[in-house]
Each structure stands twice: as structure tokens, then as C-alpha cells.
Amino acid sequence: MKPPVETLDTDVLVVGSGAGGAVTAAALARAGRTVMVLEEGPWVDPDALEPFSLEEMVAKYRHGGSCAALGRPAIAYAEGRCVGGSTEINSGLYHRLPPELAEEWERDYRIDEFGSEALDRYADRIEEELGVSRLPGAPPASSAVLERGATKLGWRSVEFSRVFRYEPNGRAVKQTMARTLLPRAIEAGARVVADCRVSRLVRRGSRIVGASCDQTLPDGSSRPLVVRADHVFVCAGATQTPALLQRSGIRWNIGRGLKMHPTVKVAARFESPIDHGGIPMHRVTEFAPSLTIGGSASRRGHVALALADSDADYADALAHWEHVAVYYAAIRSEGSGRVIALPGFRSPLVTYQLTEGDMSRLARALVHLGEVLLAAGATELYPSVTGGIVARGPDDLVHWWNALTRNRANLMTVHLTSTVRIGENWARTGADSFGRIWGFDNLRVNDASLLPAAPGVNPQGPIMAVVARNTDQFLADA
Amino acid sequence: MLWFERRVVGTLMSPALDADERSAVESYVSSTLQSMPEHLRAGVAAESILLGGRSWVEHRAGRLDEGRLRARVERWKTSKLDPVRQYVRLLHSLVLFAENELAADGT
Numbered sequence: 102m103k104p105p106v107e108t109l110d111t112d113v114l115v116v117g118s119g120a121g122g123a124v125t126a127a128a129l130a131r132a133g134r135t136v137m138v139l140e141e142g143p144w145v146d147p148d149a150l151e152p153f154s155l156e157e158m159v160a161k162y163r164h165g166g167s168c169a170a171l172g173r174p175a176i177a178y179a180e181g182r183c184v185g186g187s188t189e190i191n192s193g194l195y196h197r198l199p200p201e202l203a204e205e206w207e208r209d210y211r212i213d214e215f216g217s218e219a220l221d222r223y224a225d226r227i228e229e230e231l232g233v234s235r236l237p238g239a240p241p242a243s244s245a246v247l248e249r250g251a252t253k254l255g256w257r258s259v260e261f262s263r264v265f266r267y268e269p270n271g272r273a274v275k276q277t278m279a280r281t282l283l284p285r286a287i288e289a290g291a292r293v294v295a296d297c298r299v300s301r302l303v304r305r306g307s308r309i310v311g312a313s314c315d316q317t318l319p320d321g322s323s324r325p326l327v328v329r330a331d332h333v334f335v336c337a338g339a340t341q342t343p344a345l346l347q348r349s350g351i352r353w354n355i356g357r358g359l360k361m362h363p364t365v366k367v368a369a370r371f372e373s374p375i376d377h378g379g380i381p382m383h384r385v386t387e388f389a390p391s392l393t394i395g396g397s398a399s400r401r402g403h404v405a406l407a408l409a410d411s412d413a414d415y416a417d418a419l420a421h422w423e424h425v426a427v428y429y430a431a432i433r434s435e436g437s438g439r440v441i442a443l444p445g446f447r448s449p450l451v452t453y454q455l456t457e458g459d460m461s462r463l464a465r466a467l468v469h470l471g472e473v474l475l476a477a478g479a480t481e482l483y484p485s486v487t488g489g490i491v492a493r494g495p496d497d498l499v500h501w502w503n504a505l506t507r508n509r510a511n512l513m514t515v516h517l518t519s520t521v522r523i524g525e526n527w528a529r530t531g532a533d534s535f536g537r538i539w540g541f542d543n544l545r546v547n548d549a550s551l552l553p554a555a556p557g558v559n560p561q562g563p564i565m566a567v568v569a570r571n572t573d574q575f576l577a578d579a
Numbered sequence: 580m581l582w583f584e585r586r587v588v589g590t591l592m593s594p595a596l597d598a599d600e601r602s603a604v605e606s607y608v609s610s611t612l613q614s615m616p617e618h619l620r621a622g623v624a625a626e627s628i629l630l631g632g633r634s635w636v637e638h639r640a641g642r643l644d645e646g647r648l649r650a651r652v653e654r655w656k657t658s659k660l661d662p663v664r665q666y667v668r669l670l671h672s673l674v675l676f677a678e679n680e681l682a683a684d685g686t
Binding site: 154155159164165166167168169173174175400401402403404405406409410412419422443446447448449450487488507508511 | 607610611612614615616617618619656657659661664665668669671672673675676677678679680681682
């Protein structure tokens with residue numbers, strides 16, 4: 102027998118609880134609106150699991166971390182699927198949207214009130230609320246490597262701020278949404294329902310009247326749930342937001358134009374042991390925003406994966422894994438992709454096509470990454486290119502230029518954006534300047550999907566600023 | 580996890596692992612494959628059936644040679660056919676990550 106359908110009512114329904122959903126929910130709840138947040142993933146205590154561990158991947162990552170955008174080559178990607186979304190699993194590095202990009206997007210997509218001055222006001226507010234700060238004291242060795250290498254080459258490098266607070270005992274605490282804005286939204290009256298997947302939105306003419314959901318109960322069974330709402334914000338991220346809209350029959354410029362930062366990696370071996378607890382906070386910005394060099398998670402499992410990507414003999418390096426750390430170079434890509442909801446499938450098909458220019462930029466990125474690591478004192482470099490030779494000196498890097506081909510490159514990304522772009526240029530966008538979906542009075546998108554392109558920096562800061570701006574506009578309109 | 584996937588995972592695991600560790604790694608690989616997007620899982624399963632046909636026949640005839648299977652998997656790691664290379668890379672990545680994370684945890 103089918104379980105009865107429970108129906109809940111709310112003023113504003115927010116689908117998703119990451120950087121988009123949490124900012125939206127907190128602002129609306131504080132403004133006195135009745136808010137319900139539905140999150141597909143579980144609520145996991147932010148302190149319960151070791152960051153970047155196997156247990157965390159199983160509990161907090163979508164598909165356990167095994168997602169890929171199909172194309173030549175396929176690009177592996179990671180997204181959060183838990184209360185707090187990707188803010189629970191990312192590095193916590195924080196950037197504002199570069200002013201030149203804000204101006205470019207404002208012009209190209211005809212986005213109203215999108216100047217960097219306006220966005221900076223919201224960024225100020227978010228930074229104050231979350232606590233964005235630099236590391237007190239000297240950086241760890243894994244981060245200092247990047248600064249040292251860049252200095253030797255005469256390149257620019259910067260220690261970036263992070264969404265971290267530091268406790269009196271020195272413990273660094275990442276200010277994820279499950280730790281900050283979501284509890285504050287709940288305190289202001291919002292309700293957060295975890296383990297609840299929205300299968301589709303319910304339409305009536307040009308209005309959305311609610312959402313059909315499946316809620317997973319603690320015993321593993323599921324029950325249908327209908328949430329009726331006056332207003333709906335879809336904040337499920339750049340793959341799940343367009344998929345939900347498409348499943349609901351909303352398709353105009355939805356899911357097209359996916360953007361990302363395709364990334365190559367290198368496992369670098371050093372003479373001395375290197376720290377593996379966190380993510381380096383330095384970035385080499387000499388070629389930014391088209392190309393950025395930084396450090397990755399380097400637990401033993403990540404080191405093993407990065408070493409194996411080169412297909413060289415890595416047994417000795419793995420035996421001394423404490424001396425190895427993983428670094429990356431990410432590019433702003435000319436290519437683009439699509440998100441397509443497949444009938445009968447829960448997961449959307451994600452594709453991405455790199456251009457020849459992208460492949461060339463990735464090869465350049467790999468070589469520059471090698472240069473900076475060798476300058477910093479690395480003794481062996483294992484590139485994420487099948488058959489790529491292990492570089493032990495600058496002369497070896499010459500071989501990397503031709504090694505990175507579509508059949509040999511092992512690429513990944515963690516930044517996906519731009520599947521429901523904003524702007525008044527109706528032909529190129531899926532939503533207006535403030536995220537309202539074309540043709541609907543009460544349906545808005547408020548997450549990474551709205552950014553017209555990948556920003557070349559960690560997108561959490563730009564996403565939160567744009568989302569806060571859109572939420573303010575909604576409240577002003579109301 | 581399909582029969583052939585289990586065999587490939589077995590060949591990719593470090594021989595130094597004990598039975599409990601092998602079981603933990605296999606369990607992680609199995610659960611990750613199960614949680615993959617359906618279309619990707621279907622593609623991996625289709626490859627397992629295609630690539631594993633010969634081994635299945637050999638197994639049924641009682642002639643499956645672990646050494647020969649290992650050599651085959653090693654060849655596939657550098658195959659010029661991207662889907663074949665990616666198939667082994669996927670399974671190898673999962674095995675490696677689990678082996679090394681479990682070792683790091685000391686479990």
C-alpha cells in the first residue's frame with residue numbers, strides 16, 4: 102500500500118541548502134517570511150568527519166564523488182550533497198568577483214544593477230557575517246611552496262582569505278552553511294528538511310504552486326511529500342537546478358552553457374615531509390584569471406590517486422607519501438557544456454566540450470605548474486596525464502607540452518556554473534537580472550547557475566554576493 | 580558490483596592486504612559504483628560485460644588464469660581507446676583511494 106501523501110504549506114520554498122539556498126533562507130527568515138528549505142542530502146554534523154576523508158566522500162559528496170561530465174576528455178567533478186551543499190566539502194577559499202568580470206557580464210548579458218560597487222556591498226555583509234580572514238601566523242609548508250616557487254620565478258602569488266574563524270586555541274573552523282547561516286535561518290523561524298528530494302515543481306499557468314518530493318526516513322523507507330508555496334527559489338547548484346527545472350517542463354535556456362574550471366594536477370615530491378591536513382591558501386596569480394595555480398587536498402588517498410594518474414612507476418613515491426603533495430592548475434575555459442534531465446533517470450546527463458584553445462591552455466597550465474613546483478624545490482613531478490613523464494628538472498617539462506592530449510589528459514573540476522544565466526538579454530539567458538525565470542511570476546533561481554561564466558576564482562564568494570543581492574530585490578519587490 | 584568488476588578490482592588491489600582489508604576495499608568500490616549516476620553506471624556495466632566476456636568464458640571452462648587477467652588489465656591502463664583506459668582508471672582510482680585511506684586510518 103502506498104504511504105499517504107503529506108502536504109505542507111509555506112510562504113517561500115527554498116530547494117537546496119548550499120551557498121545559494123542558505124543565504125536566501127537566512128535573509129528571508131530574518132525578514133519575517135515563512136521559509137522552508139528542502140535538502141536532498143543528509144544533515145551531517147560538520148565536526149563528525151575528517152575533511153576530504155573517505156568517510157566524508159561517502160556521506161557528503163554527490164554520488165560518493167564519482168561524477169563526470171562526458172566529453173573528450175571526460176572531466177571528473179565533485180559536488181556536495183548534504184545540508185550545507187558544497188560549502189561543506191570545499192576548501193573555504195574566498196574571493197570577491199573580479200570587478201572587470203562584473204562589468205563584462207553586466208554589459209554582455211545586460212544585467213541590471215550588477216556593478217562591482219553594488220556587489221561589493223553584499224560581499225562586505227557576507228564577509229562580516231561569516232568571518233573571512235587570513236591565516237594568523239606563518240603558512241604551512243604545503244602553501245609556502247607556492248609562494249617560494251613564484252618568488253623565485255618573479256611571479257605574483259597571493260595568500261587568499263578563507264571562510265574560517267580561528268578559536269582561541271588556534272583551531273581553524275571552516276564557516277560552512279551547516280555551521281552558520283542555516284542554524285541562523287532556523288533561529289529566525291525557517292524550517293530545514295533534510296533527505297528530501299524534489300522530483301518536480303508543480304505548475305499552474307505562469308505560477309509554481311508547490312513541489313512534489315520524496316523524503317527518505319531514518320529507517321531507509323521513503324514517503325511522498327507535497328510542499329505548497331507562494332514563492333519558490335531553486336538553489337540546488339549548477340547541475341541539479343537545471344535538471345529540476347527541465348523535469349518540471351521549464352526549458353528556455355535552461356541547462357545550456359555550463360561552465361567550469363578544467364583542472365590538471367601534479368603530485369610533487371619534496372626532500373622533506375610536507376603537511377597534509379588542509380588545503381594550501383596561497384595561489385600563483387601571475388596568469389590569473391585565465392590560469393590559476395594552487396594546492397589540493399593531499400591526504401594519502403589523494404596522493405595515491407594523483408601519482409597513479411601519470412601511469413609512471415610511483416611505488417617509491419607512494420611509500421614516501423608524506424613527502425608528496427598535490428597541486429593543480431585551473432583554466433578559464435572557452436568551451437561549454439550542457440545539463441540534460443533524462444526521462445526516467447534521477448541523475449542528469451552532464452557534458453562538456455573543451456576547445457582546442459582550452460587544450461592548449463591546459464598544456465601551458467601544466468608546464469607553468471611544473472615550473473613553479475621545481476623552482477620551489479620539488480624533486481619529482483607526476484602529471485595527471487597518462488604516459489606523461491616524471492619531471493625531475495626544467496628540461497623534462499618540455500615533454501609535457503605534447504603529452505597532454507584528449508586521450509591522455511586526466512582532468513577534474515570542482516566549480517560548475519552558468520546553466521541558468523541571468524540578464525535582460527532574453528535570447529541568451531534563462532532568468533532576468535535578479536534570477537526570476539522567464540515566463541514565471543514566482544519562480545527564481547538563486548545559486549551558481551546564475552553566473553554568466555566561471556569566474557576564474559573560487560566561486561563561493563561571487564555566488565553568495567549575487568544571491569544576497571537577488572534576495573534583497575525580492576524582498577524590496579514584495 | 581558485477582562479476583567481472585569484482586575480478587578486476589581483485590587484480591588491482593595490493594597483494595599485501597589481508598582478507599578484512601580486501602573486503603573493506605571491495606565494499607567501498609561496490610557502494611561507490613552503486614551510487615554513480617545511472618547513465619554512467621550503465622556505461623561501466625556495459626563495458627564490464629564487453630571486456631569481461633572472454634574472462635567469463637574462461638572462468639566457466641575452469642581456465643581463468645589470474646596472471647593473464649592481470650596482464651590484460653595492465654594493458655588496458657594505457658589503451659588508446661579512451662573508454663577502455665577510463666574503465667580501468669575508474670576502478671583503479673577507487674581501489675587506490677580506499678586502500679590508502681584505510682591504511683591512513685589504520686583500520
